[in-house]
Amino acid sequence: MRKHKIRSGMIGLALILAPGIAQAQPADPLAPTGRWTANTDGQAATPPMGWNSWNAFFTDMDEEKVLASAQKIVSSGLAAKGYRYINLDEGWWEKRREDGRMLVRTEKFPSARTDDGSTSFRPFTDRLHAMGLKAGLYSDLGRNTCAQAYMPDEPNLPRGNVREVGLYGHIDRDIGLYFGEWGFDYIKIDGCGLRAYGPDSALVKSGRYRELDPILDLRDVNKSDIPAVRDLFEQVKVALARHASDGDYLLSLCIWGSANVRSWGKDVGNISRTSDDIAPRWDALLTNFDTAATRALYAHPGSWNDPDMLFIGKGDFDENHLVEAQSHFALWAMLNAPLLIGTDLRKTPPLLMDVFGNDRLIAINQDKGGHQAVVADRQGDIQTLVKTLANGDKAVAILNRGSTPQDATLNAAQLKFRNDAPVRLVDLWKGTAVDFTGERSFRLAPHQTLVFRAKGARSLTDGMYLSELPGVVNPAVDGVVRPKPDPTIDPPIYAGWDGAQADRTPYGRGLQVAGRHFVNGIGILSNSRLEVKNQHYRRLTVSVGVDNSATDAKRPVTFVIYGDGRPLARSAALRRGDAAQDLAVNTSGVKLLELVARSEGTDNEALPVTWGDAAFRR
Numbered sequence: 045m046r047k048h049k050i051r052s053g054m055i056g057l058a059l060i061l062a063p064g065i066a067q068a069q070p071a072d073p074l075a076p077t078g079r080w081t082a083n084t085d086g087q088a089a090t091p092p093m094g095w096n097s098w099n100a101f102f103t104d105m106d107e108e109k110v111l112a113s114a115q116k117i118v119s120s121g122l123a124a125k126g127y128r129y130i131n132l133d134e135g136w137w138e139k140r141r142e143d144g145r146m147l148v149r150t151e152k153f154p155s156a157r158t159d160d161g162s163t164s165f166r167p168f169t170d171r172l173h174a175m176g177l178k179a180g181l182y183s184d185l186g187r188n189t190c191a192q193a194y195m196p197d198e199p200n201l202p203r204g205n206v207r208e209v210g211l212y213g214h215i216d217r218d219i220g221l222y223f224g225e226w227g228f229d230y231i232k233i234d235g236c237g238l239r240a241y242g243p244d245s246a247l248v249k250s251g252r253y254r255e256l257d258p259i260l261d262l263r264d265v266n267k268s269d270i271p272a273v274r275d276l277f278e279q280v281k282v283a284l285a286r287h288a289s290d291g292d293y294l295l296s297l298c299i300w301g302s303a304n305v306r307s308w309g310k311d312v313g314n315i316s317r318t319s320d321d322i323a324p325r326w327d328a329l330l331t332n333f334d335t336a337a338t339r340a341l342y343a344h345p346g347s348w349n350d351p352d353m354l355f356i357g358k359g360d361f362d363e364n365h366l367v368e369a370q371s372h373f374a375l376w377a378m379l380n381a382p383l384l385i386g387t388d389l390r391k392t393p394p395l396l397m398d399v400f401g402n403d404r405l406i407a408i409n410q411d412k413g414g415h416q417a418v419v420a421d422r423q424g425d426i427q428t429l430v431k432t433l434a435n436g437d438k439a440v441a442i443l444n445r446g447s448t449p450q451d452a453t454l455n456a457a458q459l460k461f462r463n464d465a466p467v468r469l470v471d472l473w474k475g476t477a478v479d480f481t482g483e484r485s486f487r488l489a490p491h492q493t494l495v496f497r498a499k500g501a502r503s504l505t506d507g508m509y510l511s512e513l514p515g516v517v518n519p520a521v522d523g524v525v526r527p528k529p530d531p532t533i534d535p536p537i538y539a540g541w542d543g544a545q546a547d548r549t550p551y552g553r554g555l556q557v558a559g560r561h562f563v564n565g566i567g568i569l570s571n572s573r574l575e576v577k578n579q580h581y582r583r584l585t586v587s588v589g590v591d592n593s594a595t596d597a598k599r600p601v602t603f604v605i606y607g608d609g610r611p612l613a614r615s616a617a618l619r620r621g622d623a624a625q626d627l628a629v630n631t632s633g634v635k636l637l638e639l640v641a642r643s644e645g646t647d648n649e650a651l652p653v654t655w656g657d658a659a660f661r662r
């Protein structure tokens with residue numbers, strides 16, 4: 045493995061090897077494909093909802109505890125509101141039998157006992173299915189797991205001689221067992237086995253675990269073997285297609301934003317973790333929120349950002365911290381995050397059950413448009429997020445990140461509504477309505493999130509800006525060559541930086557081409573290709589140019605718009621300082637648009653480009 049490592053500098057350069065020809069030809073990653081390449085397989089048209097054992101019990105779970113929460117989900121009415129996945133996280137396994145078959149820990153899951161000792165989760169999944177629920181399971185992409193590596197004192201770690209319970213070397217067989225034989229519907233796949241078992245690790249030196257040359261590095265994205273990690277997940281996807289052939293599966297990627305998974309996880313899985321594990325603390329919530337909040341363009345129906353499971357019920361989010369618990373839920377709803385409850389529902393007080401059951405916020409999260417909220421503003425501790433809903437309404441959340449009360453101002457322009465027409469806000473916690481014209485001030489308690497549904501008169505009357513529609517915009521190639529830690533996140537470790545952004549440059553600045561500011565638009569690096577689904581609009585209009593924030597003033601960029609694979613418009617070669625060029629194309633009958641910005645060289649980070657005011661028009 046070590047000899048054949050392909051380094052991350054080669055992302056996007058797929059090699060086509062013609063039979064009999066020794067020389068490799070790099071394919072052009074910017075060539076139009078005429079198709080939407082983000083994942084739509086599996087069951088994730090809207091973000092998954094349900095329950096997971098980890099935050100409630102860590103590995104100390106058993107059948108009784110899990111089924112009690114499942115029963116509560118049904119009896120409380122949460123199942124009817126969409127919470128349907130009941131997911132077992134780490135802690136369910138006994139060991140891998142010598143012949144390779146995985147065995148269930150039957151002392152914890154008695155219904156899995158069989159006369160011949162082979163164990164089966166089928167009675168358990170049958171039980172969940174009979175309750176109208178779905179069943180989820182946990183595994184690791186390496187040979188060994190996270191708890192084995194980092195939580196040696198946890199109960200229920202694998203036992204026996206062969207403690208290699210991960211998928212590595214067993215992908216097809218394990219997926220066949222979990223989905224085909226046992227009837228699971230969901231799998232969460234961790235990456236600890238790909239990162240913690242190197243030759244120098246104490247785990248391997250102790251002789252307890254076999255060495256696996258790390259291909260994943262959580263701290264340094266460029267030390268990961270990105271193609272190798274992706275290839276393993278692709279193998280899982282192939283196995284799922286075979287063993288869950290009815291397509292009733294959900295694939296959850298859990299590699300915490302590493303290996304630049306932002307750029308490719310959306311093409312492979314249904315949800316993809318953007319950060320390390322959440323903890324029941326306000327600062328941890330903010331970090332996890334920040335890793336997903338600037339990735340709106342990387343989430344679409346079928347492939348969502350996952351800032352980790354809900355921790356409502358514990359620590360800073362328990363019943364004594366209702367403000368924080370409500371903020372957690374509202375922010376996750378706005379981000380189109382999976383809503384996976386992580387608490388022991390046997391003991392959850394009604395106040396918190398009401399948080400999980402807030403129909404208005406569930407509707408925001410499950411809105412069919414599939415548009416993740418976009419960060420519209422940040423002033424000190426106040427952050428405003430706006431999410432476009434399928435019927436044209438907006439959801440707006442105003443977050444007070446800080447620990448002192450704050451005044452915040454919402455203005456109609458942040459909603460892309462007119463300043464001179466009334467806006468109606470419905471408070472999604474209280475159900476009450478308020479009206480304003482122009483702007484309105486609010487007083488926020490520490491850590492409070494106000495969240496509303498908003499109706500108003502649109503500034504752009506005959507269409508929608510692409511930046512309002514992240515669910516139909518896919519940065520198929522985002523130009524990122526050397527992913528960097530995001531310095532705006534504390535601690536700055538994940539590759540959330542330099543990606544495509546709605547209404548911002550890839551580095552979070554306002555969009556500007558020569559003397560012109562664009563409040564609306566897509567910011568992305570050069571040598572990029574955006575795929576855009578057309579939902580029956582007749583025209584696309586845009587003003588293109590190299591963004592003023594580019595550090596390279598010499599290299600020109602050419603912008604081309606394709607419709608279903610055919611070129612529709614092309615700009616002149618534009619350098620930094622050149623005026624934005626207007627392009628307009630007829631999109632009648634066109635299903636997929638591709639917006640390509642191309643330049644010489646690979647130093648794309650020096651050339652942020654702006655698709656200013658990019659909009660679909662009727």
Ligand code: GLA
Nearest residue numbers: 098133134190191234298321
């Ligand atoms: C990792 C994941 C967690 C959980 C644990 C289980 O840390 O990120 O969500 O699944 O593994 O060990």
